[in-house]
Amino acid sequence: MSLADAITRLPFEPVPFEPGHVWLAGAGPGGLGCLTLEVVSALSLADTVIYDALIDPAALRAAGQAEHFFVGKRGGKPSTPQEEINRLMVDQARSGRRVLRLKGGDPNTFGRGGEEALALAHAGIPFRFLPGVTSAFGALAAAGIPATLRGVNKAVILATGHAAGMPDDLDWAALARTGQPIVIYMGMSNLEKITAALIGGGLAASTPAAVLMSATTADERVLVGTLGDLPRRAREEGFGSPALIVVGGIVGAREALLRPREEGTRP
Template sequence: MTLRDSIGRLPFQGATFEPGHVWLAGAGPGGLGCLTLDVVHALSQADAVVYDALVDPTVLRAAPEASLHFVGKRGGAPSFAQAHINALIVDLARAGNRVLRLKGGDPNMFGRGAEEALELARAGIPFRFLPGVTSALGALADARIPATMRGINKAITFATGHAADDDDCLDWAALAATGQPIVIYMGMSNLETIADALVAGGLPGGTPAAVIMSATTPDERIVVATLDTIHRSAREAGVGSPALIVVGDIVSFRDELQSLARTDQTA
């Protein structure tokens, strides 16, 4: 049975995408396998797709009739201002288009989905959210790092690291004091600063840590080290953005799972 046959057997009835409406959707961390049926359904109906840099361009093949509007945002590179993006999706909707605003990961996980929804609501434009596989969970799964493990952690923190060297940064010492794993988005340019702050906050320098670059895609790269060496290891491996940083004992299970998997395959 083909994939098309299997999908055709599902009793899936997607919502009707009305003209003048905007759907704020997540395309997942990058791999096509992380797309949801809702997002594929939205792509098939959209008149206009406004998409980010972290969206795999091959995803857009599912919207052959739509006008495509690239508004990629990358740290440290020229980017479209959020005000420009807000105005674009409002204007496209007011022109009667079915507008799909497509973001990497999930629109409401450091994706400014709420800001865009607020702008749409103020403009009187109907909208809905289509959740996506958030990059953190997609990356952890692909790297064989469990997000939670009984007896190891009772919580997990998702944090942004893009402002780690600003006055408005997070209280890294408070996060370190929880002793729970931390997954950090947009933190590669501040990795050494973040690691130092976590150690200063009481987290042992030997705490397992990892960097996962281009998760779930053919370009994925994974570097595993310790909190006090991860910035050097990532730099030596040539790993950069887009990447997620994982800190905590859950990282140590990757090697154990990998080792057991290899043992099972050679048995």
């Protein structure tokens, strides 16, 4: 049975996408396999697609004759101001178009989905969230790292690292004291500050840690090391954004999980 046949057999009835509405959707970490059926359906119905830098352009093929607007935001590079993105969504909706705002990961996990929804609500524009596979869990799964593992952790902390060292930064020492794994978004430019703060907060330099770059895509790279050596190794091996930083015992489980697979492939 083909994939198309399998999909047609599913009792899936998409919610009507009305003109003048905006749907805030998540496309997952990057690989097309992480697109949800609901997001693919929304792409096929949209008149306007407003998309970010981490979206695989191939995903836009599902959008048919929709008009595409690229509004990518990448740290350290020219990007579309958030106010301009808000204005574009409102203007397109007011012109009677069905607007799909497509974001990497999940729109409400460090994706400014809530901010954009507030802008739409203030403008009187109907909107809806379409969840996506958040980058943290998609990247962990692709790298063979379980997000939770009995006997290792009882929680997972998702944090943003873009403000490391700034006055409004997180209390990294407090996060370190939880003893729970931490998955850090947007932290590569501050990797040395973050690892130093976590070690200063009580985590051992030998704590397992990893960098997951371009997760779920053909360019995916995984660097596994320790909290103490991660900045040096990431620099030497050319790791950069887009990437997630993972700290904690769940990283240490990866070797044991992948070993049987690797041994099974030996001649």
